[in-house]
Amino acid sequence: MKSDIQIANEAKIQPITDIGSKLGIDSKDLELYGNYKAKVPLNYIDPEKVKKNNLILVSAISPTPAGEGKTTISIGLSQGLNHIGADSSVVLREPSLGPVFGIKGGATGGGMSQVLPMEDINLHFTGDFAAIEKAHNLLAAMIDNAVQHRTLNIDPRTVLWKRVMDMNDRSLRNSIVGLGGRTSGFPRETGFDITAASEIMAILCLAEDFKDLKERIGNIFIGYTFDKKPVYARDLKAHGAMAALLRDAIKPNLVQTLENTPAFIHGGPFANIAQGTNSVIATKMGMSLSDYVVTEAGFGFDLGAEKFFDIKCQSSGLSPKAVVLVATARALKYHGGADLDKVNEPNMEALKAGISNLEKHLENIQAFNVCAVVAINKFATDTDEELEYIKKRTEDRGIKAVVADVWGQGGKGAEDLATEVKAVVDQCENKFKPMYDWEWDIPKKIETVAKNIYGAAAIDYTSRAKADLKKIKELGLDNLPVCIAKTQKSLSDNPKLIGRPKDFVVTVREIELSSGAGFVVPITGKIMRMPGLPKAPSAEKIDVDDDGNISGLF
Template structure:
């Protein structure tokens, strides 16, 4: 199908031309004042929200974004009016090892290359706001206009590429003209606190308030120093003002997609902006959004961070899996995934089962499993997955959206419609959460580890425990926790596949994300500045004489 001009796409969903800020003929921003004027945007939406998550990621791939896109196209083919809400890709993974994040095959967003690269400039605005703040922090230190302990700075500069050489650096060299020398470093833009704050904001006024309370460091007496103390709130809001309007694009089949914001799913909450989700709910009769990595990270954070603050509550969660990935969790080497191996599928289903039961028992969700089907999958392997899920009362829907687009996703779309009808009046008025606000931060972490990861204990370094105590003494103990750990396992050991139990989760560092409204607990070797692999994806990308880009996956 030929993509529609963006004005025609918008008009089909009731968006007037005056509400669009076009970036060419195939992408646009939707004016915030238009969205805020819609009753469906201001009030509790009547459209159901479908959350798409997955089993623990594997090198075999699960296709979560592709499934989200295929599901939306499948629903539209069945006469519904779905709207997608998805994250913007970071150029770090695009040029690194993962590649782009606009789907694949016949279930893709368009214009995919624009979205994977600079898009409408949102990431650049977020990076510049972050770097302006870092410059103002160093300026205050240089002129001693604010009492700041340089050892306490929590704002690092950002760049949207993987660059391990920037993880730890020294800034301020050059004597009196260079500033105050100190150790620092860069984070990738998607891991910055400005990104997380931007994506949690519900309006321009809310963004301004959230930016104001970001803690940039401590005084010589240990008191928090905020963006407002630096008188930087207005400037940061100005840099981010236009970026806050959500972006409108479409799938290859012409289904609208609101693509906006992109925090990493381990160091932050891994979901598109709150504004994008609310826009999808206001514009369509079903909204589909995605939470990054497996359900132990993405879905847990959607409920315990996003739903807690916004009230946005999914009526249904779709868990994406593949037979190949289940074999991998069952102990099969990558090179041997193609042959039938029912025993390995049976063993690997433990990972899927644990994610599904968490969603049912901890978060009270109705669940559908989307089995992203490949040609090599055998009937016996598929039946093994169906039988395991039937024991949990969960439908398994096969989907062939990669090869057949929305037509191949219609079985999944029908299963989602049926599950939404079954949910009916049992849709929760407010989200069920893993823990209550009143619990101490340590007990919140333990609740996630025991109830979601199925571990046994949480251990803290002395420095991490001191920081938790300080945050609670400052009245921040009510905040939720965002645990940063590997995405490849329920545990902190990426080699512990399947459904490990009884392990410890060691927390080495605690960071306050005051603007986003949560406390980040960093475990293991999780890094906020990734490195490139031995042969990065960037090596395969070329541009022909006609300006067409090739090799971007």
């Protein structure tokens, strides 16, 4: 069997100017990064076309170590729509180097449903993450500089802004800066987050244009003065320079799939610690240039998709015509108690026990009043009995389930799925409604998501979380939406509770304020904003030969 990288290398990749031409983009307007990558200027966004577009959101059941293939399905579905004559493009997030070198590996799809050039996309791409990292760390430097020179009277004990780096490095989670004497600053405890968790990343992905970007950056909360007055990035006059660093990063990146379907890849916030969706700008760009746009939200529906609806859609005025929920027989067996090394073996008992996870996510989709299709991502080890059981249990809820083999067959393996999705988009009457009103108080918003989406019985707050609630209310920012940080491995805040747990209590440890992004972040469970590498990281398998050919990415 050929590897993903062999398949990618054998693909007939087209010059990016040809891909742009398919979308009606003048080659002179493309900002080229070599022959196969380009940035597209923001003036190609057409608000009227965005209103008429057919936006399709791809989400998934609760992720498992067995893998569900959400990105692969997203790419394959877009290719499949083009196969059946529906003009389609796909809009995805950029991979972070942390997972690429860590445990997850690359994020460009797989098999016959990949985006190209996969090595470039997984490694640095067009430098967006680097620009976000630099903008974030510029603010950190300016904060410490203001403390050093005693401008603005900032109390360094109240500064929570950390630095960021796009790498999994647990040793940087907690650190002390300012050591080295009087000329090196005031010593204080701080640390690093991964770049995907940066508020600048969240801001870039929610900004509508340059003006909105700069305004949001200026709204970043820094801390307090010694006389208890709030300090924002605009008070340091940092927002102009930070926005300047993001001048090119704000523009979406255009690439292509193995079948030369246009693909926009832009932004990369994680869904367990941020909003987990690509940029509003990239989504609207795709919607301006194609009739059917496939996009995805990170991890399971309880994380990325909930935030897609309650934060991204509410902020930008978007409204998907359908949700495609990805499931696999292997993952459902894992949720039903099967050991990871045995999920490829037939096990109807485990499948029947694990189907409840799929059913809960379908209930959640219906709670938003959006029409759904289930995509069963086919693996060679699946039995007909298992696939028929998943289809029947899904269709008992009035939702069609379609088997797709996008890894092995690309767009051809998604033709049936594309036909069903197009029918739902064209015929189903959506009456999308968010889960909560932004004007509700924060505890009510958290409770609504935790009880309705996760299935929690109650919410508990630590003393620190209660103090955070008080601070946010005093700042007049309690009308912001909630971007709940939670494990992706479970519907609950306990990663060990797989399947469909019930009667659990969600504990909110603390609540971070992301006033620039325009949301608050209630943190539940043991969520790490700077992940660590596993014992045997993926980096050990990645190499480059004497001719510059990269191997080991997957």
